Amino acid sequence: MVDIVSAVVTGLMIGLVYALIASSLNIIFGVMRIVNFAHGNFLILAAYSSFWLWELFDIDPLTSLVAVVPIFFVLGLVAYYLTVPRLLNADDTEMMSFLVYFGLSIVLAAGMRIVWGSQTRAIPTPYEGTLPLSVQFLGQTYATSRVIGSVVSVVLLSALVWFLYRTYYGMAIRALIQNREATKFLGIETHRVSAYSFGIGMALAGVAGTLLTLIFPAFAATGGQNYTIIAFSIIVMGGLGDPIGAMIGGVVFALVEQVAMLFLPLSASPLIAFVVLVAIIMLRPEGLFRVQDVRGALADLRGRGGG
16 A cells, blocks of 8 residues: 555656646647657756756756756747748648657757767756755655656646636647637737747756656666657647646556556556557547637637737
């Protein structure tokens, strides 16, 4: 019983970061149908950025977000204007974007491996001397850094929900996800909103990559593809193009993964989460938590006069 409680709590903490990773990817895919297969590599790049700010300047991961977030937002805008307008004009946007960003993922992974090597990196105790190294909850001990990472994830996920449902650009993003053509009749500048969406998705990826240094004991230049596969699995589970579904899917995926570790060998336990994913695709291909809210989003935009 104690082991199950520990697995559930750990699954929740990891799942919140997974939710942030998947939501950032789902915004990009939902708005533009761009298959950003380099998403995990950008996460690792953010983790390296946080690591070196800590290693060279003794800046803790949360403080490093002050630099990481704007840098990755701008990086997202640059990536959008360099690639997306051309990809949107392709006959098969999803396939072409997959090929482009798959190539970019290889370039990023190789570049990070050349510059920083293939050995693992870690920020073991970034808040030592300021906070206790661990906390007690329900009779179990959890690393303080992991608790901090999960709390920050909750705050950011809540802020993302508020942004999507309470701000003009958030409603425009939701409307684009559901019906790109319909938004044009409201006078929405789809390219500008899409560019902001890509920037926001990349900024959230920067945050998630930084939080990885708190949640997991180590990372390496070659680990990006694994996070990309996990993120795509989660957004398929939660519903393609639905950021809220991705949040729930991230938590479900991590819970299944962590509980499975109690009953299976460590190397085999991640398979259970993917078995659940395949079952969902077969039984409910639209995802578990698909929410159709285009009418509400478009109505809200219309009420604001299209901007």
